[in-house]
Amino acid sequence: xxxxxxxxxxxxxxxxxxxxxxxxxxxxxxxxxxxxxxxxxxxxxxxxxxxxxxxxxxxxxxxxxxxxxxxxxxxxxxxxxxxxxxxxxxxxxxxxxxxxxxxxxxxxxxxxxxxxxxxxxxxxx
Numbered sequence: 001x002x003x004x005x006x007x008x009x010x011x012x013x014x015x016x017x018x019x020x021x022x023x024x025x026x027x028x029x030x031x032x033x034x035x036x037x038x039x040x041x042x043x044x045x046x047x048x049x050x051x052x053x054x055x056x057x058x059x060x061x062x063x064x065x066x067x068x069x070x071x072x073x074x075x076x077x078x079x080x081x082x083x084x085x086x087x088x089x090x091x092x093x094x095x096x097x098x099x100x101x102x103x104x105x106x107x108x109x110x111x112x113x114x115x116x117x118x119x120x121x122x123x124x125x
Contacts, residue, residue: 080105
C-alpha cells in the first residue's frame, strides 16, 4: 500500500477554494449569530404551525380511511348505473359522460337506439 499524504485535506480544501471560492470551505457557524438564530427559530414555528393547520383540516371518511377534502376535486362515479359494474377503463369514461352507462351496456342497450336512450328508456331488471 502507498503512504497517505498527511496534507491531503489541506490541498483538497485549497483546490475547492480556488475553484468555488472561499465561502465553500468556511465553517457554517462562522457567520451565525443570535439574530439569525432567532429568525431560524421563528421560521420553524411558522412551518410547524402550517403543518399542524393542514393536518387538522376537514377529513372525509371513505370506507374507513380519512382523506383530506382537498383531494376531492370532482365527483367521480366509476359504477355503471345500469349494470352496477365498477370499471377503470378509459372507454367507459367516454360512455359514462355521454350516455351514463359503461361500454358493455352501450353496446347491448344503446347502440343504434340512441334516440330511445336519450328520451329516458332504460332496461328493466
